[in-house]
Amino acid sequence: MALSNLREYVRPDGLDMALSLVKEKGRSARVIGGGIDLVRSSSPDIETLVDLSQLSLSYVRQTDKGIAIGATTTLTEIVEAPVLNNYLQGVVVEMLRQVGAPSLRNLASMGGTLASAHPWSDVITLFVALGAQVTLYNGVTRMVPLSDLYASRALLSPAIITEALLPAYAHGTAAAFMKFSRTKFDIAILNCACLISTQNGDCESVRLTAGGTPQLAALLPEVAEVLLGRKLSQTSIGQAAEMARETTLVRNDLRASGNYRRELVYAGVKRCLTCVSTHLSGASQ
Amino acid sequence: MRICLTVNGKKQELDSTPGDTLLHLLRRIGYKGVKKGCESGDCGACAVLLDGRVVNSCLVLAAKADGHCVTTVEGLAGQEKTGELHPVQEAFLEQGAVQCGYCSPGMMIAAVDLLAHNPNPTDQEIKEGISGNLCRCTGYVKQIEAIRIAAKKMRKSADV
Numbered sequence: 001m002a003l004s005n006l007r008e009y010v011r012p013d014g015l016d017m018a019l020s021l022v023k024e025k026g027r028s029a030r031v032i033g034g035g036i037d038l039v040r041s042s043s044p045d046i047e048t049l050v051d052l053s054q055l056s057l058s059y060v061r062q063t064d065k066g067i068a069i070g071a072t073t074t075l076t077e078i079v080e081a082p083v084l085n086n087y088l089q090g091v092v093v094e095m096l097r098q099v100g101a102p103s104l105r106n107l108a109s110m111g112g113t114l115a116s117a118h119p120w121s122d123v124i125t126l127f128v129a130l131g132a133q134v135t136l137y138n139g140v141t142r143m144v145p146l147s148d149l150y151a152s153r154a155l156l157s158p159a160i161i162t163e164a165l166l167p168a169y170a171h172g173t174a175a176a177f178m179k180f181s182r183t184k185f186d187i188a189i190l191n192c193a194c195l196i197s198t199q200n201g202d203c204e205s206v207r208l209t210a211g212g213t214p215q216l217a218a219l220l221p222e223v224a225e226v227l228l229g230r231k232l233s234q235t236s237i238g239q240a241a242e243m244a245r246e247t248t249l250v251r252n253d254l255r256a257s258g259n260y261r262r263e264l265v266y267a268g269v270k271r272c273l274t275c276v277s278t279h280l281s282g283a284s285q
Numbered sequence: 286m287r288i289c290l291t292v293n294g295k296k297q298e299l300d301s302t303p304g305d306t307l308l309h310l311l312r313r314i315g316y317k318g319v320k321k322g323c324e325s326g327d328c329g330a331c332a333v334l335l336d337g338r339v340v341n342s343c344l345v346l347a348a349k350a351d352g353h354c355v356t357t358v359e360g361l362a363g364q365e366k367t368g369e370l371h372p373v374q375e376a377f378l379e380q381g382a383v384q385c386g387y388c389s390p391g392m393m394i395a396a397v398d399l400l401a402h403n404p405n406p407t408d409q410e411i412k413e414g415i416s417g418n419l420c421r422c423t424g425y426v427k428q429i430e431a432i433r434i435a436a437k438k439m440r441k442s443a444d445v
């Protein structure tokens with residue numbers, strides 16, 4: 001049996017009730033989204049699961065700050081949300097179509113995907129590049145950059161993710177995502193993403209990430225530095241990719257060697273930047 | 286614990302435990318068309334429709350499915366009590382898309398979800414639709430062909 005010591009499965013009808021269960025029972029209680037990771041974890045510590053499905057947290061909404069995604073929204077519901085088709089050239093939809101298979105995306109939730117913090121997560125690599133924010137509830141509601149969640153896991157103990165926000169970006173901004181895996185649907189050997197805002201064709205802000213290195217997605221500030229104030233050209237893209245190869249921390253693990261990953265970072269950054277350059281030149285015509 | 290499930294249109298109250306998976310529960314009550322494979326979300330043999338969407342039943346706790354509708358391969362045929370096979374099942378038979386048959390229930394369930402949401406898929410979309418279903422026998426060619434043919438049949442009968 002999956003979770004041998006599980007004693008209760010609770011569906012609270014208010015966020016405070018959900019939080020008080022998690023607080024009161026400590027590590028023996030977990031919030032469940034899709035349950036994909038929890039069911040496979042077989043953890044003997046888990047005695048209570050707190051299901052958030054009655055809390056009306058399944059939605060994808062356009063707001064004045066950007067696109068808000070509720071914590072229990074499945075990855076399929078996100079892929080099928082019309083508002084995401086035009087958000088940053090459809091990059092979120094393109095990435096999600098490469099996460100597992102439909103049978104997995106129909107279960108996996110936004111909150112569970114962000115909280116589980118798998119180092120090879122395609123969602124996290126792209127969302128960190130896009131400057132996503134998460135809303136946490138621990139009695140008070142607060143919004144923090146998604147990257148802070150991984151810098152300090154204490155933020156989640158105990159707290160519930162209620163929403164993710166993809167910020168709105170002005171015209172002249174483009175994004176791209178690239179995944180390297182044995183087949184399109186496998187877990188990534190490495191993934192990369194970038195978000196670039198331009199002013200008169202010059203890169204004004206640059207966010208690049210690499211994930212599955214095999215560490216969790218991290219920003220690549222030295223690479224971004226190469227591009228700031230410059231136009232995207234074959235030369236600048238080539239220099240940025242070289243910088244990524246030199247400075248990104250990569251290691252061996254069962255999926256690939258560090259040397260192979262170094263080449264993938266080079267290729268991934270180059271392809272992401274080339275893709276963004278194509279988007280930006282398409283937009284300016 | 287008691288849970289309430291509608292399986293293939295029939296509402297049932299069932300005995301379960303909090304750690305019970307939907308896969309184990311369904312097999313225990315006789316839906317043996319739901320196959321047990323990897324139990325880790327990789328093979329798709331255990332696929333069922335949960336409220337009309339394909340899921341790996343090995344990854345779903347029965348408690349999570351409480352109050353919801355499940356369709357297993359047994360529920361695809363004779364949905365209107367005519368005893369007729371579902372067009373996807375017919376096409377799998379006609380195309381010889383079944384060898385040992387272990388993957389077939391999950392593969393057909395995934396195809397039913399795909400065609401319900403995309404009646405005219407490209408071959409690439411069919412491949413993506415069944416990307417969570419491993420087959421160790423066929424090489425997938427016949428199954429992709431069968432799904433293409435089922436799509437055509439379903440479009441034709443929708444036009445009538």
Ligand SMILES: Cc1cc2nc3c(=O)[nH]c(=O)nc-3n(C[C@H](O)[C@H](O)[C@H](O)COP(=O)(O)OP(=O)(O)OC[C@H]3O[C@@H](n4cnc5c(N)ncnc54)[C@H](O)[C@@H]3O)c2cc1C
Nearest residue numbers: 033034035036037038100108109111112115121122161326
């Ligand atoms: C076969 C397979 C293939 C996969 N392929 C890919 C892939 O290609 N790319 C990829 O990126 N990922 C992939 N994954 C990983 C998958 O995306 C994650 O397992 C999934 O997204 C987890 O989401 P969930 O909602 O099921 O999490 P759950 O299992 O419900 O939860 C995971 C963790 O998050 C906590 N949690 C859940 N919701 C919240 C919340 N609202 N607030 C706080 N904590 C919460 C839980 O307590 C638990 O600790 C794959 C997984 C499998 C099994």
Ligand code: FES
Nearest residue numbers: 322323324329343
């Ligand atoms: S048994 Fe469920 S995916 Fe393999």
Ligand code: FES
Nearest residue numbers: 385386420421422
């Ligand atoms: S027919 Fe044997 S596994 Fe597919």
